[in-house]
Amino acid sequence: MRTLPFFLICLAVGAVVFGAAVGLGNDYIFFAGYVVLQYVVLSTAWNILGGYCGYVNFGTAAFFALGAYSTVAIYKFISEHDLYRMPMPFLLLIGGAVSAVVGFGMGYLTLRLRGAFFAIATLALAVVLQTLVVNWDYVGGSRGAYVIRPEAFPLIGSYIRYLFLIMLLLAVAALTIARLIERSRLGYGFATIRDDELAAEASGVPTLRLKLIATTISGALMGMAGAPYPYYIGYLQPSSTFGLDYAVNSIAMPLIGGTTSWVGPLIGAILLGSLQQVATVTISSAANLLIVGLLLVDFVIIAPNGIVGLLRDRRTTSAALAEPPLFTLIYIINLLPMYFLMYQGGTAEWIALFFWAFLFFAALARGWAIDRRWLFLFPFFGALAAQAAIAYSSFSLTVISVCIHAVGVLCGLITNRRLADAPN
Amino acid sequence: MIFSFDLLINAIISGLLIGGFYAAVTCGISISFGILDIVNIAHPAFVILGSYIAYIINANFGFDPILTSIVVLPAFYALGAGIYQIYYVAFERRGQESLRGLAFFFGLLFITEVSLVLYFGVDYRYVQAPYIGPTLHVGFIDMPLRMLVPCLVSLLLIACLQLVLTRTFIGRAIMAVAQDQLALRLLAIDPTRIKRIAFGISIATASLAGAFLIIIQPVEPSVGRDYIGRIFAICVLGGMGSLPGAVIAAMLIGVVESLTSTFYGPSWAPAVSFGFLLLTLAVRPAGLLGR
Numbered sequence: 001m002r003t004l005p006f007f008l009i010c011l012a013v014g015a016v017v018f019g020a021a022v023g024l025g026n027d028y029i030f031f032a033g034y035v036v037l038q039y040v041v042l043s044t045a046w047n048i049l050g051g052y053c054g055y056v057n058f059g060t061a062a063f064f065a066l067g068a069y070s071t072v073a074i075y076k077f078i079s080e081h082d083l084y085r086m087p088m089p090f091l092l093l094i095g096g097a098v099s100a101v102v103g104f105g106m107g108y109l110t111l112r113l114r115g116a117f118f119a120i121a122t123l124a125l126a127v128v129l130q131t132l133v134v135n136w137d138y139v140g141g142s143r144g145a146y147v148i149r150p151e152a153f154p155l156i157g158s159y160i161r162y163l164f165l166i167m168l169l170l171a172v173a174a175l176t177i178a179r180l181i182e183r184s185r186l187g188y189g190f191a192t193i194r195d196d197e198l199a200a201e202a203s204g205v206p207t208l209r210l211k212l213i214a215t216t217i218s219g220a221l222m223g224m225a226g227a228p229y230p231y232y233i234g235y236l237q238p239s240s241t242f243g244l245d246y247a248v249n250s251i252a253m254p255l256i257g258g259t260t261s262w263v264g265p266l267i268g269a270i271l272l273g274s275l276q277q278v279a280t281v282t283i284s285s286a287a288n289l290l291i292v293g294l295l296l297v298d299f300v301i302i303a304p305n306g307i308v309g310l311l312r313d314r315r316t317t318s319a320a321l322a323e324p325p326l327f328t329l330i331y332i333i334n335l336l337p338m339y340f341l342m343y344q345g346g347t348a349e350w351i352a353l354f355f356w357a358f359l360f361f362a363a364l365a366r367g368w369a370i371d372r373r374w375l376f377l378f379p380f381f382g383a384l385a386a387q388a389a390i391a392y393s394s395f396s397l398t399v400i401s402v403c404i405h406a407v408g409v410l411c412g413l414i415t416n417r418r419l420a421d422a423p424n
Numbered sequence: 425m426i427f428s429f430d431l432l433i434n435a436i437i438s439g440l441l442i443g444g445f446y447a448a449v450t451c452g453i454s455i456s457f458g459i460l461d462i463v464n465i466a467h468p469a470f471v472i473l474g475s476y477i478a479y480i481i482n483a484n485f486g487f488d489p490i491l492t493s494i495v496v497l498p499a500f501y502a503l504g505a506g507i508y509q510i511y512y513v514a515f516e517r518r519g520q521e522s523l524r525g526l527a528f529f530f531g532l533l534f535i536t537e538v539s540l541v542l543y544f545g546v547d548y549r550y551v552q553a554p555y556i557g558p559t560l561h562v563g564f565i566d567m568p569l570r571m572l573v574p575c576l577v578s579l580l581l582i583a584c585l586q587l588v589l590t591r592t593f594i595g596r597a598i599m600a601v602a603q604d605q606l607a608l609r610l611l612a613i614d615p616t617r618i619k620r621i622a623f624g625i626s627i628a629t630a631s632l633a634g635a636f637l638i639i640i641q642p643v644e645p646s647v648g649r650d651y652i653g654r655i656f657a658i659c660v661l662g663g664m665g666s667l668p669g670a671v672i673a674a675m676l677i678g679v680v681e682s683l684t685s686t687f688y689g690p691s692w693a694p695a696v697s698f699g700f701l702l703l704t705l706a707v708r709p710a711g712l713l714g715r
Contacts, residue, residue: 293534
């Protein structure tokens with residue numbers, strides 16, 4: 001498919017999404033949807049550098065915050081000088097330009113660094129930028145800055161709908177750019193850097209220039225995602241804008257979805273973003289981070305190529321889960337929601353059930369591998385006991401359920417010599 | 425003028441003391457990241473775990489936090505060895521350690537942190553020990569014992585680690601893993617086993633560092649995040665895998681941060697130490713005492 005038809009299809013899908021959101025008639029859906037779309041843009045942008053080139057960027061929050069703070073600076077300037085309010089697309093472009101310049105600079109400074117050193121340098125960049133913003137009184141310093149969201153926007157209605165629409169268009173643009181890169185010479189160049197930078201360089205790939213292009217595009221998109229944010233949140237504060245949450249989410253989403261194509265970040269962002277919105281509203285924001293952490297660990301182990309690669313990898317997946325250490329890890333960490341979240345009731349139970357499915361699957365795979373097919377009964381009865389413990393709020397039942405799980409893990413680990421794990 | 429001289433000396437001393445603590449947190453990273461090339465970004469989370477264990481034992485039985493942490497060292501060692509086994513099977517053997525291994529540790533960081541939040545809440549916790557209140561006065565120099573004790577024990581710990589690494593067979597094998605795994609195989613040493621031991625030691629140091637942390641300041645689960653950047657900065661600045669380098673770099677960062685926050689205000693301190701790091705990466709990526 002060529003780029004133009006793809007872009008048009010994306011636009012059409014975007015229009016349907018917007019129409020459906022308007023049709024629901026509740027402004028809350030726009031507030032939640034905005035965050036999910038913002039993550040679509042951020043994870044797509046991260047993936048251009050992280051997924052295509054293999055350079056892990058921990059500084060997503062820095063670029064995002066640069067976009068947001070350039071909007072704040074412009075807002076302050078305009079309200080002090082009583083000028084005409086600048087339309088959002090211009091703010092988007094300015095925020096994008098600032099972040100692109102910083103992205104270019106970062107790429108230039110860190111050219112010699114590979115692998116983990118690059119990741120650490122981006123982390124350092126984020127801290128340095130945060131310190132600068134905290135000490136810059138014009139944009140509010142550590143006190144934070146208020147931005148007054150206009151009441152309404154002509155033709156569209158409430159302002160949040162307008163912000164949603166802007167973010168939707170930006171997401172469409174980001175996906176189109178990502179897909180365009182993927183299918184062009186640029187994308188192949190990026191892939192060579194990811195696979196073997198030295199060999200690429202030796203075969204005449206201009207790795208330096210390509211990396212600069214990648215950091216610039218990626219930075220620009222992140223800055224654009226941040227530019228409307230002050231209008232969305234109303235009160236911008238450095239410690240939350242530069243928070244680690246943006247970094248972990250923009251890494252987790254592409255990894256969960258799959259890093260090799262534009263679909264991966266999209267799927268990951270929609271899945272994880274909506275799950276987090278549900279969890280934040282119904283449980284707590286701490287639970288939301290637990291979900292990200294668990295999904296991240298589950299997916300990098302079970303599905304190394306993300307959801308996109310799951311179908312192709314299903315064989316290696318079950319083989320991996322049958323390994324004793326991985327079986328133990330998956331079993332134990334996925335028990336956490338059962339004991340931490342179940343008490344919250346409601347949605348939390350569904351989320352706990354979702355994670356329980358992972359450990360059930362691990363027990364099934366391990367059971368097959370060591371010829372103890374009844375192994376899956378342990379997570380089953382353990383979960384029943386845990387459920388009963390909550391229903392009757394009985395401590396002894398909780399202990400029993402923990403014991404059932406412990407016996408399950410032990411049965412999975414202790415094998416007789418005859419069937420000891422064959423090397424794969 | 426004499427007043428500011430006092431201030432200067434005291435700022436340097438307190439920087440050196442906090443540097444000793446930074447060194448304790450960093451020596452684990454120096455082993456895992458510097459020697460084994462495992463980007464264990466979850467290290468601060470294990471430090472916090474160590475703090476909470478020290479806190480629980482101290483609050484219930486009144487044990488000394490440092491002694492507690494020494495007693496639980498084997499448990500942390502086992503935890504580390506287990507994590508390395510998982511890491512090896514899931515990532516190193518598949519050859520996917522760079523991106524996915526990093527994400528794995530990122531995930532572990534959040535799981536540990538949030539589990540602590542959900543269980544203990546976000547209240548600040550602190551411990552009781554005889555050396556937490558008093559201050560040692562030497563002339564015009566003030567040395568609070570709650571800073572001095574962790575610093576000294578931490579230096580002792582690192583000296584022991586350095587002795588183990590340079591004098592014992594296992595220690596030398598650990599140093600060799602970083603250089604040539606094939607040569608190690610030719611000596612009939614299993615590199616995976618050596619790496620497992622090394623990673624176990626690296627996590628074990630987190631237990632002690634956790635006790636130091638909760639002695640120095642009250643702890644809540646997310647304070648560990650402040651240290652992620654700093655300890656990697658120290659590790660890189662000191663030179664990968666060099667413990668003496670890590671100590672020097674930790675003291676340097678401690679002094680620079682302390683001077684900055686004394687004379688320019690605490691809000692500037694992080695930028696200076698990370699500016700240092702960016703400069704090191706740009707000018708001398710091998711670090712101070714790098715290979």
